Amino acid sequence: MSVPKAAGSTVPRAVRIYIGLVIGAIASFGVPLYLYPTGAPSYWAWTVAEPRTAMLVGSIYFVSTIFYLFLYRERDWLRVEMSLRSLFVVAAWLLVAAMFHWESFYPYRPLALVWLASYYLPLFFLPILFRLQREQFGATEAAAGLRIGPAWRGLLRLRAAIFALLAIAMFVRAPELAPLWPWPIEPVNVRMLSGQVALFGAFAGLAMKEGAWRRLQPFMIITAMMGLAHLPAYVLPLGGYDRSSPLALFPVLVPLEWLVTSVALLAAHRST
Amino acid sequence: MFVRYGVRLVGITYLALGILGFLPIDGLHPFHREGVGADYLLGLVAINWLHNLIHLAIGASGVWASSSLERSRLWGWITGVVLLLVFAAGMLQAALAGYPADQLLLGLVPLNSPGHMLHLATGGLALYLARARVPTAA
Numbered sequence: 001m002s003v004p005k006a007a008g009s010t011v012p013r014a015v016r017i018y019i020g021l022v023i024g025a026i027a028s029f030g031v032p033l034y035l036y037p038t039g040a041p042s043y044w045a046w047t048v049a050e051p052r053t054a055m056l057v058g059s060i061y062f063v064s065t066i067f068y069l070f071l072y073r074e075r076d077w078l079r080v081e082m083s084l085r086s087l088f089v090v091a092a093w094l095l096v097a098a099m100f101h102w103e104s105f106y107p108y109r110p111l112a113l114v115w116l117a118s119y120y121l122p123l124f125f126l127p128i129l130f131r132l133q134r135e136q137f138g139a140t141e142a143a144a145g146l147r148i149g150p151a152w153r154g155l156l157r158l159r160a161a162i163f164a165l166l167a168i169a170m171f172v173r174a175p176e177l178a179p180l181w182p183w184p185i186e187p188v189n190v191r192m193l194s195g196q197v198a199l200f201g202a203f204a205g206l207a208m209k210e211g212a213w214r215r216l217q218p219f220m221i222i223t224a225m226m227g228l229a230h231l232p233a234y235v236l237p238l239g240g241y242d243r244s245s246p247l248a249l250f251p252v253l254v255p256l257e258w259l260v261t262s263v264a265l266l267a268a269h270r271s272t
Numbered sequence: 273m274f275v276r277y278g279v280r281l282v283g284i285t286y287l288a289l290g291i292l293g294f295l296p297i298d299g300l301h302p303f304h305r306e307g308v309g310a311d312y313l314l315g316l317v318a319i320n321w322l323h324n325l326i327h328l329a330i331g332a333s334g335v336w337a338s339s340s341l342e343r344s345r346l347w348g349w350i351t352g353v354v355l356l357l358v359f360a361a362g363m364l365q366a367a368l369a370g371y372p373a374d375q376l377l378l379g380l381v382p383l384n385s386p387g388h389m390l391h392l393a394t395g396g397l398a399l400y401l402a403r404a405r406v407p408t409a410a
Contacts, residue, residue: 136407
């Protein structure tokens with residue numbers, strides 16, 4: 001059996017089907033968590049007591065649902081590739097977090113089962129899909145198009161290093177950081193949120209690779225969307241917020257940085 | 273090619289899970305006294321020595337099968353069907369028992385929901401590899 005390559009597209013059909021599965025899974029997480037965070041204790045996969053936490057945990061799924069709906073129609077593998085790599089990173093990160101906190105999970109809630117399956121699958125399936133794409137279409141040419149300038153590359157590397165350290169610190173020190181958080185939060189959720197810090201803060205440093213803007217652009221779009229999606233959690237009346245907490249500014253500054261940096265980068269490269 | 277690569281990847285993963293389960297390091301598979309009294313591999317998947325042996329068998333057979341496309345596809349069919357049957361049986365047993373934290377399948381093999389979903393994900397993937405069409409070169 002053999003399948004000819006689709007004219008004009010460098011994205012295999014199997015990748016599209018996989019993206020379709022991803023959309024189904026993350027929509028089932030993101031829509032309820034982001035739009036109905038107060039109900040999270042009754043339906044979510046693990047303990048989330050505060051609606052603000054639920055909304056922030058759900059923001060990545062909600063935003064990714066919208067983003068992957070657009071990605072589903074993308075024909076340029078280079079633009080799909082980075083988003084799939086980021087999926088691999090976040091799946092591995094959050095699965096490790098789950099290993100530390102399985103006692104916080106509700107093992108047979110439907111969303112817990114879907115969550116587990118959808119976090120196992122990328123670890124196996126994505127390397128296979130990458131191999132399939134290479135065999136079907138060969139190496140993808142990244143040289144064409146706009147390059148990211150040296151100053152931007154330096155900035156992206158610097159912020160990647162800072163966010164990577166922050167994410168690791170959040171993951172490792174979650175039990176000590178949770179009591180210092182500006183609202184009541186469980187260590188499991190500090191670790192889950194550290195995955196977002198790793199992804200949207202640090203991953204762009206890897207994503208720019210040889211500096212092709214068309215590879216990085218989709219990732220900066222979703223980073224801007226994430227920054228925006230976090231902000232309602234601090235504006236809506238979702239419970240108390242201790243402004244005297246030593247970490248009072250941290251949860252707000254992080255998404256603001258995502259928003260400002262990504263919008264500035266997108267504006268600076270808007271000619272494409 | 274990617275089918276053989278996929279079978280090798282799944283095989284190596286199961287082989288690694290089997291080996292990790294046998295390593296005498298409690299942190300890798302903490303014992304859960306409650307429930308059926310199983311180790312939880314990497315804090316998630318309920319295992320015992322028999323479950324580890326099964327993981328090793330799946331892994332070793334996958335690595336062996338990945339040496340040819342025909343064997344890889346056959347491995348995909350057999351492993352896929354078996355894992356999906358184990359998933360279905362495990363979920364049914366869990367449902368009948370009121371969804372306990374963990375359970376013993378056939379009185380021998382400890383299972384829990386991370387194990388069920390691992391069987392579902394890798395079983396589905398094995399079946400995909402058994403049926404996947406081979407791309408023509410670009």
